[in-house]
Amino acid sequence: MTKSQKQLVNRRGFMGLAGLSVSSMALPSILKENITLKQAPSGKDTTDNYRTLREGNVFFDGNKVVVTAYKSMRFFKKEFSHHFAKMRIYRMECPDFKYGTDYGEYFPAQDYKKADLIFHGKMEPLLDCKFHFEDTTAKIGSTYSYWIGTDEGEPEGPLAVKVRDPEVWYKYEQVQEKVALLQKKYPAMVNASQIGLTTYKRPLMGLKVGHGKKCIAVVGAVHAGEAGPEIILYMLEKLLENHQDLLKKVSIVAIPSANPDMRDRLVRGNPWYLRRNPNLVDINRNFPANWDTVETTYGYSTDDPQGNTYRGLFSNSENETMAISSFMKKHKPKLLLSYHCLASIAGETLAASKDALQNQAFVDRSDNYARMFWEAQDYRDPKQEKVIYMCTAGSIPTWGYKELDMPAYDVEAPFDAADLAKCKLDQTDRELLRKYQEKHLKGMIALLKGVNAEKK
Ligand SMILES: [Zn+2]
Incomplete structure (x- = not known):
């Protein structure tokens, strides 16, 4: 050949x-x-x-x-x-x-x-x-x-x-339909809008759920082959069904699928892991936060246009980056969760900006939210329940720290080794997905309560 x-x-x-x-x-x-x-x-x-x-x-x-x-x-x-x-x-x-x-x-x-x-x-x-x-x-x-x-x-x-299960991997049309249904069912609680365009010029969808002035942000599938829309949409649906009282005090601002152009390639059958957007830029290295610093995680250099972590020609160069950053600047969330790990589920591991380690008050705030999230889970392990301060230049957590003084986490691997092994091989089934949809729902309820209890 x-x-x-x-x-x-x-x-x-x-x-x-x-x-x-x-x-x-x-x-x-x-x-x-x-x-x-x-x-x-x-x-x-x-x-x-x-x-x-x-x-x-x-x-x-x-x-x-x-x-x-x-x-x-x-x-x-x-x-x-x-x-x-x-x-x-x-x-x-x-x-x-x-x-x-x-x-x-x-x-x-x-x-x-x-x-x-x-x-x-x-x-x-x-x-x-x-x-x-x-x-x-x-x-x-x-x-x-x-x-x-x-x-x-x-x-x-x-x-x-x-051949992937459409109930485990939502295509972007499905994401848009589910958001439209929520908006129709709860018109007073859900405000969905176009917050920008994808690389392929499709509307990038963002929504605010609830009336609270204070809000928590969730971002899905910045990396195409990872988690997000399936976890976020389940969470919003259940919160609207059962916890409107909470959402009236603290809102959620959500971008369920941040890189839908490439994620749809997986939905349509691309067998191997995809990460970047159609311009081959890693959106989670493209944010204007120490962008000039070259990082070398996973054996790739962020200044290598062929590498899987390519940061782009300049910071904020990508449609998706611009849409996420302007949406977050508008709403100024108290904290942000960006779902990663692999193949439609993310677990309990929370990673934050390595730069934040210089700022003890920020670390305390960040650790505190993480504790709330873990305390809501059935599974407890003090050895694992530590925020890993490792997120790099150009990432959403580093941008959240530097630009908005906002604890932001890449939500990564499940603590359970068997679950991790399964999602790493793209073997997540409906049952495993449901387990993590429930975990993140519980974690979010705890965080909404925690933010509501804060004085300002
Ligand atoms: Zn990722």
Whole structure:
């Protein structure tokens, strides 16, 4: 496979257009017949060395995997239509693919000859050009490689996709719908608005819930492959159902999904961990707080545009950063929780700015909120229940400290080792998600009470 093909494979898995045409339905069982590949025709109009298909793509649309490809331009003419008389779809499950460890390099070495042929037959292309196959038999939680081909030559692929539970990974439309429903159900309590634009110019949603002048801020999924919308929306829904008295005294200002462009790529099946926004900037290194200081966590340098922690060309350069910072400056929250860790859950670990260690009064305030949060949890461990002052230059916690004098935490790993192991591998299921939705709800109730009890 050439370098450019590898790059294409790396970028695919999420970029397809949904709902164009349905020309073939998935076969329920794997076809066992053996296909003998015909050689490409030779002679004057030789087509050797050319693939019959191009731009192969795969994505998960919420209930099925969709595999598409276009005819190669060289084979566009009617005289070549016999090449497309029968199409093939291969599928290979990838049980040893490891989220957080494996990236795009896992897939190109795979061989379709070892995969299952799940379809072999006629497909009507849309506009006589685009083939579209739907696999309704893919299992939630599984990672697959697909190939799409004609009977001649090598098929397009491997096209990699992870099938994720839409109830564990909300797509951004779902987030927007849930917020709109809350606003409709509780018009006097919920004020949702567009607070800016994403990199792809989609509306970035922020909401204020409650009437209290004092407020607590929550920010979800600044890092695409991490936690947020599922925890925040559950929390707001339950607080509105059962604790309006509290919300009338202390409000919550929320940005449920801060990096939805990239998070939607995961929802649509990108198998490996994604972190940055579409400009390849780490939003949590882009804030105007010691931004000039180069940091080197996780083996990346923040001034390396290829690195996973790239801080951007200048501070506040990203739409998402600007929207978050102006929303927070407007509301001046007492504290902020930004959900991280992995794959839709964040645990009890709280990390704050390392710069804050210079300021004992601030540390006391920050530790105090953390104590309230942990005391509300069923699980207690004084050894683990310590704020880790480690957040770097350009991060939200460092910006919160320097700009707003506001304790701000990256909410990180669960204390429970088994839960952590599960979410690290992107194996969070509905049950595990619910456990952490409840934990964060409890923690938030304690914090709302704590802030309410403060004199100012
Ligand atoms: Zn993170």
